[in-house]
Structure formats: structure tokens, C-alpha cells
Amino acid sequence: MAGLIQRRNRMGMVYTLPWLVGFLCFQVFPIGYSLFVSFHKWDMFTKPKYIGLANYQQLLTDPRFLISFRNTLLFMVFSMGLGISLGLFIAALLAENIKGADVYRTIFYLPSLVVPIAFGMMMRPIFAGEGFGLINLTLNLLGIKGVAWLDNPATAFWVVIITNFWFIGACMVIFWAGIKNISPTYYEAAEIDGAGWWSRFFHITIPMLSPVIFFQIVSGLIYALQIFDIPIALANLAGNYRAVMGRNDALGTLVFYLYMEGFRNWRMGKAAAIGWVILLIGLVFSLLILRIMRHTWRTGEAAQ
Amino acid sequence: MESRLFMEPYAQGKARRKRVNWGTVAAHAFLIAYVALILIPFLWLFVSSLKDMGQYYSTDMKTTWLPWPLHFENYPKALQMVPLHLYLFNSIWLATVQTLLSVFSSALVAYGLSRFDFKGQGLILAILIASMLLPTQVTQIPLFIFYSKIGFVNSFKPLLIPHIFGGAWNIFLIRQFMVTLPRELDEAALADGATTLDVFFRVILPQSKPALVVTGLFTFLWSWKDAWGPLIYLNSENLYTLPIGLLYFQSPTQAEVTVQLAAIVIALIPTVIFYFLGQGYLERGVAIAELK
Numbered sequence: 001m002a003g004l005i006q007r008r009n010r011m012g013m014v015y016t017l018p019w020l021v022g023f024l025c026f027q028v029f030p031i032g033y034s035l036f037v038s039f040h041k042w043d044m045f046t047k048p049k050y051i052g053l054a055n056y057q058q059l060l061t062d063p064r065f066l067i068s069f070r071n072t073l074l075f076m077v078f079s080m081g082l083g084i085s086l087g088l089f090i091a092a093l094l095a096e097n098i099k100g101a102d103v104y105r106t107i108f109y110l111p112s113l114v115v116p117i118a119f120g121m122m123m124r125p126i127f128a129g130e131g132f133g134l135i136n137l138t139l140n141l142l143g144i145k146g147v148a149w150l151d152n153p154a155t156a157f158w159v160v161i162i163t164n165f166w167f168i169g170a171c172m173v174i175f176w177a178g179i180k181n182i183s184p185t186y187y188e189a190a191e192i193d194g195a196g197w198w199s200r201f202f203h204i205t206i207p208m209l210s211p212v213i214f215f216q217i218v219s220g221l222i223y224a225l226q227i228f229d230i231p232i233a234l235a236n237l238a239g240n241y242r243a244v245m246g247r248n249d250a251l252g253t254l255v256f257y258l259y260m261e262g263f264r265n266w267r268m269g270k271a272a273a274i275g276w277v278i279l280l281i282g283l284v285f286s287l288l289i290l291r292i293m294r295h296t297w298r299t300g301e302a303a304q
Numbered sequence: 305m306e307s308r309l310f311m312e313p314y315a316q317g318k319a320r321r322k323r324v325n326w327g328t329v330a331a332h333a334f335l336i337a338y339v340a341l342i343l344i345p346f347l348w349l350f351v352s353s354l355k356d357m358g359q360y361y362s363t364d365m366k367t368t369w370l371p372w373p374l375h376f377e378n379y380p381k382a383l384q385m386v387p388l389h390l391y392l393f394n395s396i397w398l399a400t401v402q403t404l405l406s407v408f409s410s411a412l413v414a415y416g417l418s419r420f421d422f423k424g425q426g427l428i429l430a431i432l433i434a435s436m437l438l439p440t441q442v443t444q445i446p447l448f449i450f451y452s453k454i455g456f457v458n459s460f461k462p463l464l465i466p467h468i469f470g471g472a473w474n475i476f477l478i479r480q481f482m483v484t485l486p487r488e489l490d491e492a493a494l495a496d497g498a499t500t501l502d503v504f505f506r507v508i509l510p511q512s513k514p515a516l517v518v519t520g521l522f523t524f525l526w527s528w529k530d531a532w533g534p535l536i537y538l539n540s541e542n543l544y545t546l547p548i549g550l551l552y553f554q555s556p557t558q559a560e561v562t563v564q565l566a567a568i569v570i571a572l573i574p575t576v577i578f579y580f581l582g583q584g585y586l587e588r589g590v591a592i593a594e595l596k
Contacts (some may be wrong), residue, residue, distance in 0.1 A: 011500045012420020016428055019413040022469020023435060030443035030450075037445055044449070073524060089340070093331050107339045113575045117547040118568050122349045125561060131363040134348055141365065197327055218437065225439050229531045229547070237551055239506075253531075255441050262441050262445055263536055275442035282439045 022129050030280065038272035048269070064245070065274070068252035071157045071231075075253065076224040076285075078161045084216055087168040089173035092205050105176065112170035121164060121235025124150065127159050127234075150234060156250035171216050178212040179205060191263035214293045221285050225278060228255040254278050312458050314558060321517075326593055346572075351455060353378055353566040360562050378566040380417045385563060390542060391549035396574075398460055399527035400544060405467040407520045410474035411512065416505050417475065417481035419490055429479075441532075474519040481515035514585075528578075533538045546571050 038055055042048035059065045061144060090108065094101045111119065126134040129148025136146025149155050186204050195203065206213070231253055235246040245252035245260060252260075262271030351369060352360060355378075359371040382388065417429055451462040489511065493503045509516070531547040538544055544552070550571055553564050 009420045009422045012416040013422045015416025016413050018409050026466050030446040033446040034442055108526050113579050115529050115547050118550050118571050122568050126345055132361045176508045258441055268445055272445045278439050279442040286437050
């Protein structure tokens with residue numbers, strides 16, 4: 001009987017094999033091979049040429065890479081920092097029994113279902129530089145002179161950051177469900193002690209939710225690191241045969257740049273190097289978040 | 305609400321009823337402002353999709369929001385200029401096949417990770433969770449080289465093959481659900497002489513339906529929105545999915561932006577249908593996905 005159970009248990013291993021095989025073939029091996037490619041100059045048509053670390057050295061002084069790098073970090077700060085805080089705040093408001101909470105929640109959530117490419121493309125004319133763009137039109141009414149949002153390198157990437165605030169509904173619903181799971185007795189006790197809304201928000205909601213917040217920060221990091229579709233939609237790829245990431249490359253992000261170098265300019269080695277930079281940034285940030293959150297995570301568990 | 309009732313004896317009857325709760329007013333003001341901000345671009349899109357170019361370039365608020373006459377012909381024009389129905393079909397076909405492959409394989413792996421005890425199970429689970437943190441783009445250059453060597457570029461194959469092996473997020477989500485099913489279910493069936501594969505198909509799979517539907521919906525949604533894979537691998541127009549079909553939308557005259565806006569409106573319609581069909585499940589998924 002024991003032997004039978006053991007044999008059955010071994011079947012469990014067999015069922016996990018598909019994923020293990022996929023993991024090795026589609027993640028481990030390509031990541032390793034990517035490192036190999038990144039040491040070469042290769043356009044897919046001729047033979048790869050070994051050039052050592054030259055691709056990485058080149059990136060350090062490449063203005064297009066530096067813009068993309070800066071933009072990705074900027075996006076991380078705003079989408080993870082401000083976006084997640086705002087999502088949490090709105091979730092906490094909607095978890096109160098205020099009138100119309102369901103309607104608000106639906107409207108907040110709907111844009112997260114929209115194809116980001118389509119959404120970016122509809123934001124392009126809204127941020128149009130000429131007077132007819134909705135933003136500039138409204139600013140003119142208020143007596144403020146509009147700017148060429150997408151054509152001005154100083155403002156272009158802010159359009160991406162602003163556009164992303166339409167997508168915070170996705171993280172908001174997860175926070176909302178988390179708050180709904182917190183036992184109401186905590187809030188009742190706090191209310192009897194005379195704690196106000198903000199005090200309850202900071203002393204009950206946030207600590208009790210810390211595992212969910214942690215999860216959201218990590219997935220927000222991965223999302224931010226890979227941000228690509230809003231910028232390409234805003235950059236108007238259709239009329240763009242010169243492989244430019246918006247005017248003066250101002251809309252570049254790391255993944256956008258990887259796409260341009262790899263799949264428009266066929267510089268496979270350089271694109272692989274960018275891929276590795278993205279991977280390393282992801283690893284560094286994950287470890288950093290893990291270290292910072294370890295403390296909060298524990299207190300969150302203790303509170304439960 | 306209950307806590308309010310509880311507080312009632314402390315309140316001063318009449319005086320309390322009259323007092324306006326400024327906190328609630330502020331909350332509503334904030335929410336209404338944000339919701340309005342969210343809706344404005346969509347309203348603008350819809351109104352602008354009915355304009356001609358003269359109305360579109362108008363700098364007058366009234367024409368911007370209430371153009372007259374309305375140009376409904378933008379919609380048939382959009383459908384004529386680009387084969388939107390074909391893109392729509394491609395998108396739905398691709399998303400459906402990706403979803404079916406991924407959910408089935410993920411369920412099988414989740415079954416292995418949740419209903420058995422074997423050496424290294426914990427390790428595999430840890431690797432699985434860690435793998436969710438890997439940015440996928442780093443793998444794309446080698447995979448593209450590989451697929452182009454075997455001639456799979458410009459077909460749906462590179463977009464489907466990875467899903468045969470299951471997805472880490474889906475496996476994790478389904479596993480979280482399967483762990484909660486009582487062990488007696490499998491044991492009773494196994495005692496009757498069923499194989500573990502029988503148990504999977506006849507017992508565990510039907511029992512896990514809520515988790516399967518939820519992961520299915522999320523995979524479909526991911527696939528529906530995905531632009532990266534199709535952008536890299538699909539080159540001929542008859543393979544385009546909706547996102548890249550829109551991205552490469554070019555009217556012959558290059559000037560009819562409003563027709564393009566009409567095409568975007570058409571592309572948004574399935575999203576709304578999707579939401580109202582899947583509403584209950586999307587929220588249920590949030591509950592399962594929660595790391596508790």
C-alpha cells in the first residue's frame with residue numbers, strides 16, 4: 001500500500017513536468033543565450049561577431065538608452081508610488097458604505113479592460129499640440145497657453161505617466177477586495193476609541209493589508225519595468241519608418257528601445273544587452289523591495 | 305453601517321441628524337471629479353468619431369462637444385479602410401486558443417503541485433513563484449532567433465507554443481484553489497481503482513471550475529490586450545490582431561483622423577461586452593488571487 005501511494009505521489013512530479021520543461025526552454029535557456037548574444041554584434045543576416053562587453057559599454061553613453069532608462073525609472077516612481085497609493089486610497093473610500101460605490105468601482109475598473117494601444121491612440125489627439133487638442137483647448141479657456149505636449153521632449157513622457165492613471169482601477173479592485181476581507185470588529189473597536197477615518201486608514205487598513213500591498217508593489221514593479229504599449233501608441237508608429245521613439249526619442253522606455261533596436265534595426269546583440277539590463281534592474285528592485293518590506297510584512301502578519 | 309447604529313446612543317438625537325458629514329461630502333466630491341476625469345476622454349472619443357475634419361480642428365468648445373451635423377458615415381468608412389472584422393476575428397481566435405491551452409496545462413501542473421506529496425515539490429513551487437518576477441522581454445531575442453530559424457515567424461505558432469507549457473500565474477492561482485479541496489475526493493476515487501489522470505478529469509477539474517473560469521478570463525484579457533507578441537511575430541496584414549491593426553491604421557488620405565477614432569470606438573465595444581459578461585467572475589478572481 002505504501003509503495004502504491006509513493007508511486008502515485010511520483011505521478012505528481014510527472015504532471016508538473018510540462019511547466020518545468022517550458023520553464024527551461026522558454027525562460028532559463030533563452031536568458032542564458034541572451035547573455036551570449038549580448039556579447040556579439042549580430043544583424044541576423046550575417047555571422048555574429050564577438051565584441052565582448054562593447055554592447056554594454058555603448059549603452060552607457062547612448063543618449064537614446066539613457067532617455068529610455070530615465071523614463072522607465074520615472075514611470076516606476078509614479079505608477080508604483082503614486083498610482084498604488086491612489087488606488088489604495090480610493091479602495092478605502094469605496095469600501096466605506098457610501099452611496100453609489102458600485103457605480104464608482106465599475107467606472108474606475110472599466111479602463112483597465114481597454115486595449116492599452118487603443119487608449120494611447122485616443123489620448124494622442126487629446127494631447128495634440130495645436131489649439132484643437134482637448135487639453136490645450138481647456139487651458140486656453142483658462143487663459144493658459146498650451147504646449148506641444150507630445151512634441152516637446154520635456155513634456156512628452158509626462159503624457160505616458162498621466163495616461164497611466166486611467167489604469168489604476170486594476171489595482172484598486174484588488175485592494176478593495178482585501179479591505180472587504182478585514183474583520184469589521186477592528187474598525188468598530190477603533191471607532192469606539194474615537195479614531196477618525198485617516199487614523200483607521202493608517203493604523204488598521206494599511207498594516208492589515210500589507211501582504212496585498214507587497215504583492216501589488218512587486219507586480220507594479222514588473223509592470224512598470226515592461227511598460228511599452230502606451231508609449232508606442234503615443235509615438236505614432238504607423239507613419240514612422242525611421243524607428244524613432246517619439247520626437248527626439250522622448251517617449252522611449254527600456255522595452256520600447258529593445259523593440260526598436262532588436263526588431264526594427266536588427267541589432268540583436270545590443271537588444272539582448274538591453275534585455276539583460278532590464279533583467280538586472282528587475283532583480284535589484286525585487287531584492288530591495290523584499291528587504292524593505294520584510295519588516296512591514298511581519299508586523300502585518302502579527303496584526304492578524 | 306452597523307458601527308453607526310452602535311454609536312447612536314452617544315449622539316445627541318436631533319443635533320446629530322442635522323449635522324452634515326463633511327467627510328462623506330469630500331469623498332463624493334473627490335470620487336465624482338476623478339470619475340468625470342476618467343470618462344471625459346471616452347466621451348470626447350465618441351463625439352469626435354462623428355465629426356468631419358473641419359469640426360475636428362475646431363477650437364470652439366461648442367463644436368468640440370456638440371458638433372453638428374453628425375457624420376455617422378465615419379463608421380462604414382473605417383470598416384472599409386481596414387479589415388477590422390478580420391482583426392477582430394484574429395484577436396478572438398488567438399485569445400481563445402491561448403486561453404484554452406494555458407488553462408488546461410496550468411490546471412494539470414497545479415494538480416501535480418497541490419494533490420501529491422513528492423520530493424522537491426516545495427522547491428518547484430518556489431521557482432514557479434520566483435519566475436513570475438522575471439521580465440519576459442529578456443527572453444525575446446533568443447526566442448525570435450529560434451523561431452525565425454525554424455520558419456515560424458509570421459504565423460500564430462510562436463504566440464501559441466509557450467502556452468502549451470502553462471503559465472506561472474495561472475498555475476499558482478489554480479493551485480491556491482485546488483489546495484482547498486478536500487483530500488477525501490481523490491482518495492475515494494483512487495480507492496475505487498481510478499488512475500490519477502481519471503481523478504484529474506473526473507473529480508478535480510470539475511471541482512475547480514471557478515478557478516478555471518477566472519484564470520481563463522484573465523488569460524483571455526491579457527491576450528486581448530497584448531501587443532508585444534503580435535507586433536514582433538505577425539507581419540502580414542491578414543494575421544494582424546486588433547491592437548496592432550489599430551496601431552498600423554493608415555487611411556489612404558492620411559488626414560482622416562476621425563475615421564481612425566471611429567475604428568477605435570469599434571475596438572472598444574467588445575471590452576464593454578466582456579466586462580458585463582465576466583463581471584461577477586472578475587471580482588471572484590480577485591478574491592482567489594489574493595495572497596492570504
